Amino acid sequence: MLKLGLFLIGARSFAASAHYALMGGVLLIACGFLGVIVPDDQGVRIGLAILGLGLATRACVYVGGLVLHSGLTVATLILSLLFLLVSLVWMAAPVIGARPAAVALAVAFTIDGLSRLPLIALVRFERWRDGVLLASGELLLAWVLASEWLIPAYKSLALLSGISLSVSGHSLLRLALLMHNGGPFGSLHDFLTGDLRSWHREIPKGRRPECEKQSASLAVRLYIWTPKFAVAGSTSWPLVDRYLMTFGEGGKPSAGHAALGIDSDLYLSHWPVSEISAGIRDLPHVFYSGRNKDMPGLFPPSYAFECEDWIPADQCIEFRTRNADAVRAYWNAYRQNTAYNITDRNCSIVVANALELAMEGHLRTRHPWLRLARLLVHPALWQASYLRSRAHHMCWTPGLVLDYANLLKQVVEPSGRAASSLSVVRTR
Structure with a gap:
């Protein structure tokens, strides 16, 4: 979530203050180690109360933002309420003790893993084994928190807080390094992407085209054919027909x-030459x-x-971008290989990569750290980061x-509108 916010603000905004990223990264890592080695539980409990207050405030903003943006579904409501519950229990740690907070957090890790x-x-x-290892690590951490195996509850929470701060500090140190090496035109896409999947090998590395600073703002139109719309008489399979x-x-x-x-000269679309034939029982084989x-x-x-x-x-969504040159360079590299793979080289992967390249630095500003602070409490950024992590463990799909x-x-x-449903007539 922090990475996505930094990516949307862009390298150009942070170029003049890379030293702040360096100092911030070092400070967060130092605080992380301090949280691990703190000797008594009273200091930990006070820290948990402060952290829990921040989380609870953010959770309320998250739920309120979902309601205001009309994005509150049953799934997001459940996740939001769980987040709020964990935050409130964590905030109450000085009164009720660290044990309930550890159990609540263990439940959250178990569900996620x-x-x-x-x-x-x-x-x-x-690299599915690495993905299994990460998910298993979450489950192991949940077990440690719930059972107090080897580590007391207050100490395990301090350890978790320290790890979280250290990871955030590492992200800021990477940002500072990229700013030092690439300057204001360095691309942050490598910084954003994970290492589990190889979707980004066609994306040009290093610097973005410098001519973009003179380019005009162009319209980006995302077209989606949802699975249920694409075939006549489709049956209803909750979640499956939305995301698979x-x-x-x-x-x-x-x-x-x-x-x-x-604009009118750049169109990104990838399709298999032959249609894929499969039944519901064939999903593990197809994917x-x-x-x-x-x-x-x-x-x-x-x-x-x-x-x-x-x-x-x-469905159609329209954005504005000044990064058309970066998208064009990516598309020219991608088209050198025509192979289609339903989970590693499909239409949705192309679009997701291109959309992110188009959005890099879209929120550039003279006050990047202030904007980043505002983004970190934006409910949509949390949701987008969550969806992105799920896509990397499965694949990008139209849904x-x-x-x-x-x-x-x-x-x-x-202030813009979300996806608009197009009035269309099925032709076959």
């Missing part, structure tokens, strides 16, 4: 589609991401071509890209 494992098992991406695929008449599957256009699942792909030249060849999109883009829209253009 268990929700990641099925996604990893479904996709089995190239749905099945229509005769068992015809559809995972939907995503494409992105900038396996091994290289033996690569198939020939094609690049439709325009949205008009896709409308004529198939059907118009049912995930749609939700992610809507959340980014709330962050970078708060």
